[in-house]
Amino acid sequence: MATETPPADDASAAVRVRPFTLTAGRTKPRVELPVEATLRRLGSASAGPVEAHLTRILEVCDRRSVAEVAALVAMPIGVVRVLLADLVELGQVRVQTTIQEDSTYAERRDLIERTLRGLRTL
Template identity: 65%
Template sequence: MAPVESNGADEEVARPRFVRPYTITSGRTHATVDLPLEATLRLDAAKARASVSSAALAVLEVCDRRSVAECAALVKMPIGVVRVLLSDLVEHGFVRVQATITENSSKDERIELIERTLRGLRTY
């Protein structure tokens, strides 16, 4: 039962409870997919979403064309929790992760990513 407090007008209002992050992720603390904070996510709109949790659905609703860090900020959840949820969504095929620049990236890959980023910025 949620804690109850009075609002001063002889009515009792239930306060929402704090949900522990490990409850949202079923006790998992590590993502199974490598998700850098700056990784851009793409939503696969053709997939059915009936089997995802409400927390994962909240992440799914905001993740298209955003970074992992942006998603965490928008759903107001810790970044670790969002990474675990996004990892599940990637594994189920609901979300794709666009490439990021790494030490092993070729010059052509870096240029292509920078150009794609500039195109994205220009569309805003």
């Protein structure tokens, strides 16, 4: 009896992993991560974790917002927030200061403009 090779679409679907398995079922990050927060990578991606999904995030996160990283790695933002928080705790990523309650109008406008510029480049 000959075994049929599944079509490429079925093969790629079998490799996909449910997002919550990447976070071990966690839905809340252990570190406060607003979606507009800008990130800085503190080391090279090759010096980081060996998990492919974390490496992908490290490769694109430098000088980008949490929302931009989620879009670039094509993963749900909730999952990316949890994984980025893990990378912060591992000392691989730093979260730059974002808008505070006492932020000025100019600071708020600057953040919105940077976010829009970043999203346009996607």
